[in-house]
Every structure is written in structure tokens, then in C-alpha cells.
Amino acid sequence: MKKYLEISKLFFKLQLAWRFDIAINVFLTIVKIVSAYLIWNNIFGTRELVSGFTFHTMLSYYIINSFLSQLDMSDRVSNEISFRIRGGTFSKYMVIPANIQGYFVSQTFGTSVFYLVFNLIAAIVWIFIFQIKFAITNNPFHIAAALLIALLGILFMIQLNYFLGLLTLKFEDIYLFLMIKNNILLFVTGVMIPLVLLPEKIVGAMKFLPFYYLTYLPSMLFIGRNEGEILLGFIVLPIWIVLFLLINKYTYEMLRVRYDGVGI
Template sequence: MRKYTETALIYFKAQLIWRADTVFNMLFTVTKIIFAYVLWDAIFEGKEMIAGFTFHSMLSYYIISSFLSQIEMSGGISREISSRIRTGTFSKYMVIPVNIEKYFLAMETGVVAFHLLFDFLAAVVWIFIFRIRFAFTRDIFTIACAVIMVILGLVFMVQLNYYLGLLTLRFEEINTFLMIKDNLISLITGTIVPLTLLPEGMIAWMRVLPFYYVTYLPSMLFTGRCRDEALRGVLVLTLWCIFMELLNRRTYQKYRLRYDGVGI
């Protein structure tokens, strides 16, 4: 356990080198909030409610979902693994005395921990700038389930990107998979529009998938909505994390023998 803690600390400290990344990450959070403000201000003109949202509760949802989407930074894992497999330097991870998946999970933990405070500050500042009557639940059970779901969601996304990276051992080129994932992830996690605005049949289908519980449902729970889905969300996302863990182990064991790279 100590070696993974040290890995997380190393990557936490390493973020101090890339200060520009921190600034741009905060700007992306702010950009999403500004876009949501302009868009929904026009949509809500003359209306009190849309799909059960007031203007301020809709902005509250966007602030929370933007914050959660910005702290999810595991996309680089798949590209890192793919690049190292193709260049023959994936051996670096195969020879060090750690579980490769846990290593990347520890790496993501360090990166997220560093950016967490800055993204939070960016969101809070814009609450005051726009004078938003921020909607946030006071129910401890709902908050606890939402926090657990956020953590499980981050773990799942690490597992997913780790799996996509491993597919390079089989297909050599995974850019198509990454392109599909990147284009779909914003829509199906509810960061573009709240999924409650979509047809009920589509939402029912999305509830089977893990992405529904990564950003959308925690954001809804934090704003005091969908309380009846809290426990189910934790359970479904837990099962998906277990499934991905088993899938990753099988994929690595099956295809690692095909890797013939050299060097570290």
C-alpha cells in the first residue's frame, strides 16, 4: 500500500511543474459555467421552470457537473499505455514491483487531489459572480451516496481507460476506440445537457450503463434530486467496477505474451 501512496504523492508534486495545465483546467471549468449561464438564461426567458428545474437549480447542476467532469482526468492513461506499447517501452510497467492498474489508479489519485481544490475554487467564485442561489441538498444520506458514487466513478473511468490502453496489445491502433469514447462521454454522462431532458425510454437504457452514475446522478443528488436512485446507483456502479477489474485482469493475462517490446 505504501508504494501506491508514494506514487500518488509523486504525481501530486509533479503537477507543480505543469502550472499552465492547472490554469487551463480552471478556465475550462469556468467556460462550461459561462456557456451554461448564457444558454439557459435565453431558454428560461419568460419561464419559471423547465423539466422541474428553475434557472438557478439548472445552473447549480451545471456547476457541479462541470466540477466533476474536470476532476476526471484519466483520459491520458489509455494514450500513455498505447504509446508505450507501440514504442516498446511498456516494459517499464511490467518490471516494476507493482500492479500496473493500481499504479495508474494511484497516479490518477495524485493528479485529482491536486486539481480538486483549484476546480472547487473556480466553481465557488462563479457562484458569487453570477449571484446564483446555489441548490445543494442537506440530506446526509444523499450526500454520502453521491460522494461514494463520485469516487467509484473516478475508479471506473481509470479502469475503462486502462482497458482501452491494453487493447493496443491486440489491435496495435486504438485511436478509433478513443475517438468514440471521447465523443460519447460528454453526452452520456450528462455534462452537455441534464439527462432528465431526454426521452424516458433513452434514460431507462442509460441507467443500465455506468456513465449515468459517473457525473449525472451525483450532480442530481447533490442538488437534492433523484434521492430514490441513490442506493441503486452505488450498487450498479460497484458492480461495473468489479466487472471492469475482472475484464482488465483477463485482458492483460491474455495479451501480455504478445508484447515483444524491449527497454524501459
């Protein structure tokens, strides 16, 4: 456990060397919030409610969702694995005295913790700029549940991106897979629109998939909604995490014999 903590600490410190990346990450958080403000300000118009949301509750949802989605740094896992395999330097991960998945989990959490502060500042600043009556639950259990579910969501995304990265051992380029994944996530995680606006049957089916719980459910819990889905979140997400742990282990063992890189 200590070595994985050291990996997280290392990547936390490493982010200080990439100041432009910090600026881009904060900028993307701001863009999402501003876009939501402009779109929903026009949609609400003179109306007070849209699907049970007030204007300020809707913006609160988008601020929280944007904050949570920007914390997920797991995209770097698939990109780095693909780059290393194609460049012949994936060997470094095969010889280090640590589990490869554990290494990337530690790397991602170390990076995410670093960006947490900057994204939080960006969100708070825009709350004051737009004078939003920020809606957040005062129930500590719901807040704790939202944070834990969001944490499990990041863990799942690391597993998913690790799997996609390993596909480079079989396919020449995984860009298409990554593009499909990113476009699907924009919709199914509630980043584009709250899923409550979709037909009930579609939302019901999505509750059995992990993506529903990545940022959408935590965001809804933070604004005091969907508390009845907490238990389901703690059941569905761990099942998918364990499933992908097994899939990733099998995929790695099956495809690693194809790797002919040299050097570390």
C-alpha cells in the same frame, strides 16, 4: 497499500511542474459554466421552470457536473499506456513491484486530488460572478452518497481507460476508440444536457449502464434530487468495476505476449 499511497503523493507533487495544464483544466471548467449560463439563460427567457428546474437550479447542476467531470483524470491512463506500448517503454510497468492497474489508480487519484482545489475555486468564483442562488442539499447522507458514487465513477473510468490503452497491444492506433468514448461520454453523463430532459424509457435503460452514475447522479444528489437511485448506484457501479477488473486481467494476460518493446 503504502506503496500505492506513495505513488499518489508523487503524482500529486508532480503536477506542480505542469502549471500550464493547471490553467487549461481550470479554463475548461470556466468554459463549461459560462456556456451553460449563456445557453440556459436564453432557453429560460421569461419561464420560471424547465422540466422542474429553475434557472439557478439548472446552473447549480452544471457547476457541480463541470466540477466533477474535470476531476476525472483517467484519460491520461489510456494515453500513457498507448504511448508507452508504441514507444517500447511499457516494460517499466511490467517489472515494477506493484500491480499495473493499482499503479494507474493511484496515479489518477493523486492527480485528481491536486486539481480538486483549483476546480473548486473556479466554480465558487463563477457562482459569485453570475450571482447564482446556488442550490445544494443540506442532507449530509445525500452529500456523502454523491461523493462516494463519484469516487466509484472515477474508479470505473480508470478501468475503462486502462482497457482502451491495452488495446494498443492489438491495434496500431486506438485514437478512434478514444474519440468514440469521449463523444459518447459527453452525452450519457449529462455534461451536455441533464438526462432528465430525455425520454423516460431512454433514461430508464441508461440506469443499468455505469455512465449514468459518473457525474449525472452525483450532481442530481447534490442539488437534492434522485435520492431514490442511491441504492441502485451502489449496486450497478461496483458490478461494472468488478466486471472490468476481470476483463482487464484477461485482456492483459492474452495480449501481453504481443508486446515486443525493449528497455524500461
